[in-house]
Amino acid sequence: MASGIAAWRGFSPTSVRIAFALLTVFTSGDGSALYVAAWLFIPARGEDHSIGARALKDAKGIALAIGLATLLTIVLLIAGVFNDGWFAGWAWPQVFSLAGLTLIWRNGDPDEQASLKRLVEPLEAAATGGRENMKWAAIRVLAAGVLLITGVSILATSHESLALLRPLGAIALVVAAIVLFLGPWWLRIGRDLVAERQARIRTEERAKEREEIASRVHDSVLQTLALIQRRAEDPQKVVQLARLQERELRDWLFGGKVPGDTSAETFAAAVRQVQSDVESRYGVPVEVVTVGDCELDENLSALVAAAREATINAAKWSGASVISLFAETEAGAASVVVRDRGQGFDPEQVPADRKGLTESIHGRMARRGGTATVTSATGEGTKVSLSMPRAESTASPA
């Protein structure tokens, strides 16, 4: 509203508001009446008619305004009888303001009605007790009323008696009354604000969690699905991708392992690592079963390395559609069996310059006291059994 006058006369809204406030103080209330009058009769920016013009057609509103103004006048007149002369100085602006605000409330636009409602709400809340228990509300209002009456009566009588300290005490009492009267409402607003902020923080945390999951699903599942769509004509590749994704998802869901984390700390995890490496490099599914588990030491690392070699051999040469990888941890030893149903070979006929079998498997195992047995016959598949004694008995019965 102040900005309206400012725009109309060319001043800044702030200076207009300050002028009105000063006017109100110096004229004991006439300023507020002037403000309401301006609100009524100056059209808001972007509108053709002032609220006052609309109010003229609102007979009911005018009746209400006159009624309320009359009521207030009577109340003030009665007060004036007990306090001669006081009425004349203060009452007219108030009566006019009340009537004006009533008209504005009925004819203003929704924004103005909302701001008026906010002005009225604490009074309503005080009257009805808001959400409080009725008994407490009654006590509160009563206390506020007593304080208010005491304060006002001291104020009213202070101009006759010249005790300087009494007005100060009276003001304190009035302030206390206001606090008692409006306190709960302010408190509620404060609580609502705090609750709103906490809700916002919780929402943000949840959003962050969701983002994290979304990014993981994107990095793994969605990428894989995209790949599968592009490789749809290659069933082998599709199966391989699906298996890779299944394993990664299973590790994440049941093992708590972050996708992409490749460091294996236990024997069983190292064996699964072999599985995923061979599947992704050679495209042959590897069925893994692990029984028991324990920490990975040097002996077991050698066992896993030999098993990896055997699995890669099977993937490269056997032509089998699936490779079985079985790893078991027992109290005294750990063993791995790599098996395929591929074409097989005759171990006697392997050329001497092929180092894979002799060095990478037999040699690796023998150096640490383990054994390797290769069973294979042409057309009947291959089975590589590896066994490694365990350095110390720390079998964790998984």
Add this chain to the structure above:
Amino acid sequence: MNGLGGKPRVVLVDDHGLFRSGVRAELGLRVQVVGEADDVQSAIELITRTEPDVVLLDVHLPSGGGHDVIAAVKARLPEVRFLALSASDAPEDVIAVIRAGARGYVTKTIGTGELADAIERIASGDAVFSHRLAGFVLDAFAAMPPGGGGGGAGAADKPSFDPELDQLTTREREVLRLIAQGYTYKEIAKELFISVKTVETHVSSVLRKLQLSTRHQLTRWATERRLA
């Protein structure tokens, strides 16, 4: 008990409609699908009404697990047999379904022919262990030292301790290891110089031990897996 032409009568219980219709289409020639259900309650109602030979039962179901279905039906219809299956399985869930009374467990990645074989095997009263289940069972029984004299500690705090039920024999272990390595029953028979029937007997015996054992290690194992 068999339906038309000796085909086993089968009920499918799975919450994925796509999977049910796929299985139904693939198995149509070798089994007779008499009904489908997608949760615990409707499954119990359907099985009680149709009394099938075999129930193909998803380990995970909305409003409970497969073991709830078995528990509810087992007392009234002891002749109905259950084959559990799942896509992504935590070991303890699988063991729970088997302990509740399922006679076998396979993964959903199983081929159509193998699944039909498994259903026929279940229908005729045998047990079906996939390589993964064999691994779980070996794992569950691994906590126990092998051999007859290992019951000392367990016997102390469990008076009803039965060493017969709480151990796997060396032979049963061998059979399970071979299953875990991907061998078929026929290949196991050949490898161990025994008949296929004997392999089936060993597997059924393992199943019985798994279901009847009061061994608290089995429970503890599952608990540990869950906490891990």
